[in-house]
Amino acid sequence: MQLLSGSRDIAEHFNESIDKEIRNLLLLYNEKKYDDAEILAISLSKRFPKEAFSWKILGAIANLRGKISDAFNFFQESSKLAPKDSNIFFNLGVIHKKLGRLEEAEESYKKAISIKPSHVSAYNNLGVIYKKLGRIIEAEQCYMQAISIDPNHFNAFYNLGIVQTKLGKIEESEKNYQQAILLNPNFLSAKYMLSSLTGDNQPSSAPKEYVEGLFNNFADHYENLMIEKLEFKVPGIIRKIILDNSESHLGSLIDLGCGTGLFGKEIQSFCDYLEGIDLSEKMLEIANKKNIYNQLIQVDILEHLKNASLNFNYYVASDVFIYIGDLSDLFKLIKSRNQSRGKLVFSVEDYEGKDFILRKSGRYAHSKKYIENLCQEFGYTLAHFEAKTARSDNDRPIHFGFYILDF
Numbered sequence: 001m002q003l004l005s006g007s008r009d010i011a012e013h014f015n016e017s018i019d020k021e022i023r024n025l026l027l028l029y030n031e032k033k034y035d036d037a038e039i040l041a042i043s044l045s046k047r048f049p050k051e052a053f054s055w056k057i058l059g060a061i062a063n064l065r066g067k068i069s070d071a072f073n074f075f076q077e078s079s080k081l082a083p084k085d086s087n088i089f090f091n092l093g094v095i096h097k098k099l100g101r102l103e104e105a106e107e108s109y110k111k112a113i114s115i116k117p118s119h120v121s122a123y124n125n126l127g128v129i130y131k132k133l134g135r136i137i138e139a140e141q142c143y144m145q146a147i148s149i150d151p152n153h154f155n156a157f158y159n160l161g162i163v164q165t166k167l168g169k170i171e172e173s174e175k176n177y178q179q180a181i182l183l184n185p186n187f188l189s190a191k192y193m194l195s196s197l198t199g200d201n202q203p204s205s206a207p208k209e210y211v212e213g214l215f216n217n218f219a220d221h222y223e224n225l226m227i228e229k230l231e232f233k234v235p236g237i238i239r240k241i242i243l244d245n246s247e248s249h250l251g252s253l254i255d256l257g258c259g260t261g262l263f264g265k266e267i268q269s270f271c272d273y274l275e276g277i278d279l280s281e282k283m284l285e286i287a288n289k290k291n292i293y294n295q296l297i298q299v300d301i302l303e304h305l306k307n308a309s310l311n312f313n314y315y316v317a318s319d320v321f322i323y324i325g326d327l328s329d330l331f332k333l334i335k336s337r338n339q340s341r342g343k344l345v346f347s348v349e350d351y352e353g354k355d356f357i358l359r360k361s362g363r364y365a366h367s368k369k370y371i372e373n374l375c376q377e378f379g380y381t382l383a384h385f386e387a388k389t390a391r392s393d394n395d396r397p398i399h400f401g402f403y404i405l406d407f
Contacts, residue, residue, distance in 0.1 A: 018044065022053055034061050052082035059091060068098050086116035093125060100220040105129050120149040124156045131163055132221065134229070139163045154183035158190045165360060166394065170197055189213065193362055202358045204326035208300060210362075211323050212279045215259065219282035222260055226391070233390045234319045234347050234400065235263035241402055242314070242345055243270070245384050251313035256301050257320035261287035267316075268292050275312075277304050305333035312338060317346035319391075322363035325356045327371075331378045335407050344380065344405040349398060350387060361393060368401055380405040 021044060028037035038061050044054035059074030072095045079088045093108035109126040112119050127142030143160035146153055161176035177194035181187050188207035195202045218225065226232035242250070250270045258264055258276030260283050268274055276293040278284050284296050297304065301320070315334055321327060334344055351357055351365035358364055368385065375382050384404035389397040 018048055018051060022051075025054065025057055029057055029060065034064065037061060050081055052078040052085065052088070055081065056085075056088060056091070059095075063091075063095065063098075068095060071095050072099065084115055086112040086119050086122070089115065090119065090122050090125070093122070093129075097125075097129065098220060102129055102133055102221070106133075118149050120146045120153055120156070123149065124153065124159065127156075127159055127163070128217070131159070132218065132225075136163050136166050140167065152183055154180040154187060154190075157183065158187065158193075161190070161193060165193075165197065170360070173197060196358045196360055196362050199358075202325070204324075206323040206362070206364075208279060212281075215278075215280035216282040219260065219280060219286055222283065222286075223262065226262075230391045230393065232262075232319075233388075235266050237388055237390055237400075237402060238263060238316060238318050238345060238347060239266040241384060241386065241404060242267070242316075245404055246343075252311065253314040253316060254310075254312045255293070256315060256317040257323075258287055258293070258296070259283045261290050261292045263316060263318040264292040265290065277301065302329055302333065305330065305337065310334070310338045311340060313340075313342050315342065315344045317344075319347055321346055321348045321366065325358060325364040325366075327356075327366070327374060328377070331374050331380065335378050335380065338407070342407060343383070344407060345403065347390065347400050347402050350401045366401070371401070371403060375405060378407075380407045 021040065025037060025040050025044065028040060037057060041054040041057040041061070044051065045058065048054070055074050055078035059071045059078065062068070062071035062074055072092070075088055075092045075095060078085070079092060082088055089108045089112040093105045093112065096102070096105035096108055106126065106129050109122045109129065112122040113126070116122075123142045123146040127139040127146065130136070130139035130142060140160065140163045143156045143163065146156040147160065150156070157176045157180035161173040161180065164173040164176065174194060174197050177190045177197070180190040181194065184190070189210040192203060192207050192210050215222070248270060250267070250272075252273040253267065253271045253275070255264050255274065255276040258278050259280070261276065264274060264276055264287065274293050275295045275297070276284075276287060277297045277299050278287070279298065279300055281298055284298055287293065288296055301324075324330065331344075348371070349363060349365035351367045353367060355370045356364050356366040372382060374380070382403065383406045386402050388400055388402060390400040391398045
């Protein structure tokens, strides 16, 4: 959330009679004393209902507490009272995005820019919206504009790198990732995406911050994007191969990287116990609303396999290993720590080379030979394999390998 931050701004926006209380309200908010700030903001909104700042603070606090509809109402009220405040419309854009209203978010960010043409964050966020809407050239233009306003905006360089990869501008994309890293040397997501383009220093898996950020950012429209636009079929295919190669009663199953519950919904009725784990808080919030799982846990997969008590009949990873290149630790942990015999069922993007590769898309692909070598090394039996096209990317079919391994 972006709020007024300086005494000069406050003096320009507020009646002197409540200036002291407004300053105190901003101080409480900046010191993260949200309960006290909320009490004061409610009091101010009742005594001075036409002062926008108290409504804006209430919106920011509601957003922090996950009360997104309340946040929208507060910011909407403040926008009526302060129609020239660019940050109010910026915040409305943030809220619209969280509610999945991408077109409304677009209009709010454009309104913020019309009020303040140098609003760099509005340009960056508008680029994010255009990317989600598939308007890649417009997204590129927004990121370029953000950089022209603030040449130190490393997120804009990173976002520009992503869309330029989609546009086939690989050299430009590399340069923008490099600039993002120069500005923020600890920017692991930029390093990861740069390595996907150059092939240099490729990591064994995607950084946690990359995966978590990626899915938190598009959780609200993940299912629409995957199913309607990318023709995503992986969960249904995995369900079919499990049921075709097993008895109808599956026992206990853990859904590794469960996301919003697309696979869980497919398999729930065949399980005695269904557990889901995922890194993304926002994806888990959506899954939780579906009442599919007996338990949902926000945790890294390998961390969970190392530390949790494991006794599952099925381990399923539906379109998850695209973010894990080296699968040896995962294979080893499941085989050594599960308390009984079981099955590992998963999909991978198919690769005809040796072992695995990090592609320009930022996703790993694995060869069948690599999976067979892991089976031999860790004592799995390849019970079933089939190759299918299960999604598209930039209108190109993506080929997958689907596996059932016994252990």
